[in-house]
Structures are given as C-alpha cells and as structure tokens.
Amino acid sequence: MSTGICHALLTGSYVIGFVESTVVIFMSKVHFWNSNVTRHFFCDTSPVLALSCSDTSEVEIIIFIFARLNLVLSLITISGSYVSILSTILKINSTAGKKKAFSTCASHVLGVTIVYSTTIFTYLKPKSSYSFGRDQVASVFYTIVIPMLNPLIFSLRNKEVKSAAVRVPQKRVGSRKLKQQ
Secondary structure, three states, X not given: OOHHHHHHHXXXXXXXXXXXXXXXXXXXXXXXXXXXXXXXXXXXXXXXXXXXXXXXXXXXXXXXXXHHHHHHHHHHHHHXXXXXXXXXXXXXOOHHHHHHHHHHHHHHHHHHHHHHHHHHHHHXXXXXXXXXXXXXXXXXXXXXXXHHHHHHHHHOOOHHHHHHHHXXXXXXXHXXXXXXX
C-alpha cells in the first residue's frame, strides 16, 4: 500500500467519523418524555429515539442516510481490497500457498460478514420496527460476541492452536475414563 493511499484512508476515516458524530446535533433537537431510561446496554440511537415524544422522522432519515453512506463506502473499500487480494492470490503458483491464503481470507470474510449483517439489521431500519429483544441481541452480537470470536476465528488458522483445540477434548475424554475406573 502506498503512503498516499494510507493517508487517504486515514483522512477518510476521520472525516466520516466527524460527519457521523454530527447526528448528536440532530438528536439534541428531539423532545422526550419524562423517562430518560433506555432498556438497552448502551445509549444507541434506536432506543433513544424510541423514548421520544416528538416526530423523529427527520432524525431517522438523517441517521439512515449517514448509516447507508458509511456502510456503502466501507463495503466498497473492503470489497476493493478483497478483489485486489484475490487477484494476488490467483497469481500464487503453489497450491499450498493458495490454500493458505484462501483460508486466511475466508476467516476475514466471515468476520466482516457477521459484523456488517448485524450492523445493517440494526441501523438500516425505521424506528417503527424497533424491537427491544431483537435489537438488544443484535447489539450484543456486534459489540460483544464478534470481538470475542475474532481471536478464535483468526487463530484457528494457526497449526499450534488447531492441535491444542484437538488435544483438549481428548484429554477430557481420557480424564473421564480415569474417573470411571
């Protein structure tokens, strides 16, 4: 990656982060009931808008546009990088090298797919379809489960981790047999 592309990606990340943070300005214009307690794990936009007693359609449209732009731009960037990676992998002469590279990419694609599917489910829908249970599950998934699974997903490519994962159940079976005797 060239220095120019690196600087462009960094600048783009900061610009998008700044623009996305302006949602707070629009949220501050919304009126709320006396209750200020959200039944959620963190102060996300959907549960906060659900507390509103005023018309939130303008804020919802702005959030929808920002979320869509953010998701589309990042998906285009990620897809472009995977196309570049795929073309590089196809140039590898050895079958073992291709297999290892595809294995690495598969775990990355799995992680990206899970994150983006839960994010799309959470942010690209109107407030009227807000469901306490479903949105909490989705939020837990992309804020807790995915970060916990990432080390597991990415370390399963490591031969030492794979062999340790196979040995642990074997040791448990062996220890059970010893206890039964």
